[in-house]
Amino acid sequence: MKIEEILGKGWRHFNLSLDNKILTVQIDTKGFKNNDFNAEVIDELKELGVLLHRNIDINVVLLCGRSDVFSAGSDAKAFDLRFSAPTLLERRRDVMPGADMVEAWSKIEAITIAAIDGRCRGAASVLSVACDFRIMGEGVEFFFPEVPNRMILGWGAIPRLVALAGPSRTKQMVLFGEFLNAATCEKWGLADEIAPAGEALTVARRWAEKITSLPPLAVRMTKEAVDAYSTALHGMAAIADRSRYLLAGHVRAGLME
Template identity: 45%
Template sequence: MSGAIHERKWEHLLVSTSGAIVEVAINRPDARNALNGVLMRELIEIARLLRRRTDVQVVVLIGGEHNFSAGADLSFLQEPVTGPTVLETREAIMLGPDMCRAWEEIEAVTIVAVEGYCIGGACALAVACDFRIMGEGSFMRLPEVPLGINMSWNSIPRITNLVGPSRAKRFVMIGEPASAETCLAWGMADEVAPKGSALEVSRGWAAKVASLPPLPVRMTKEAINAQANANHYATSFMDRDQYLLTVRTQDFQEGRKAFLEKRSAIFKGD
């Protein structure tokens, strides 16, 4: 396959193709594959390039060999995203939501191979895709609420669609790791592979999907997503403004300080 995805020199992505299957590997190992601005922009760009390609039937998203991703770059704990005006700050924090939406809008089937930890924004990205294969010993975790901020990136409707309201509240509010087996039982993972074999199993899934007639597969994905996401925007469009509010609270300052000092936080609701 030729085209822009291979002609482009990616800074933090490795891209390969086998027939109608494209593999996109996050490649920022020195930073635990943390999602910084450059990486998120590349993930948006490649998703948009792949979005309507008729020669692509499956896209496999891969993290590190031992860990998927540590989530959003922790620099936000040192200094939250700010701009000269609230309006400009509000625009700047759309990078994460735009990344997740771009991957959700790929018409080909998307499969995520998860080994090790998949945290915060990386989890938000994973649940924006169609299927998740998790290796034994891997886990997903959302640390945002215990840090004093809301879970944003328009991810709560996606999580709720997968696991239901009660489990979504538990997963998002408490911030404890959900093991691969728990994710499978809840519906947030689609198969648990032997440790180190998530990519191999994902490739098996990809080959199975690629052998199917592509038109009804795409139609099915579109129909199911249209039903599942019908109220998505209506229930999550305010989450960036909730973020703008929560990062200005004393509780966030305390949560950030406690995290960096490795101690329990004392929250006061202020």
């Protein structure tokens, strides 16, 4: 699908704009104060990721929220709803879309950059670590609240975090579920540059302009090679990841001890 067709699809939960082969995707979940993710948002983001997979009309995808909040992710009620179906097979189906959405974004051939200001929580943090780069504004609150809330971090986040931050720091951020500020994120390998508060998108755009000035075929082939080496075991991990996620949901929902 041509980029003009993608731009004209009438997306409900984000705004798209194109400039110099840089596609900006602004999460705008109208009606949700903190840009929360629900099932419709996840489905749209997955669809967009699939459509952008091998699109050659773009060189960079910039993912952002608002200047005051990237996204609060999906809340506990949304998590619990995934385990309300009557059969195990249906519940397994219902936990798939989030992981599929993140996987679709990880497979976009163009360079992906997350510009993060304000709060970035849970599902939104997982989506951001599936991007190639992350630019964080000062004042960022980046965290994974799942374990302290009797959930488990899924959607392929753990292998990506281990690749970025290492095993020990991944355990710290996932087990404790505490806010990480921009400086800590940069130190731990989660942020590639820190911007002034509210200016993450401006700085990310400078990165995008630099990337789009490079030979596009060489950029895509380099990304493909680096990802192939660094994510070789991710497919195997994803199967176990989904099983753990399903198991944790059953425990939280009281369906098993």
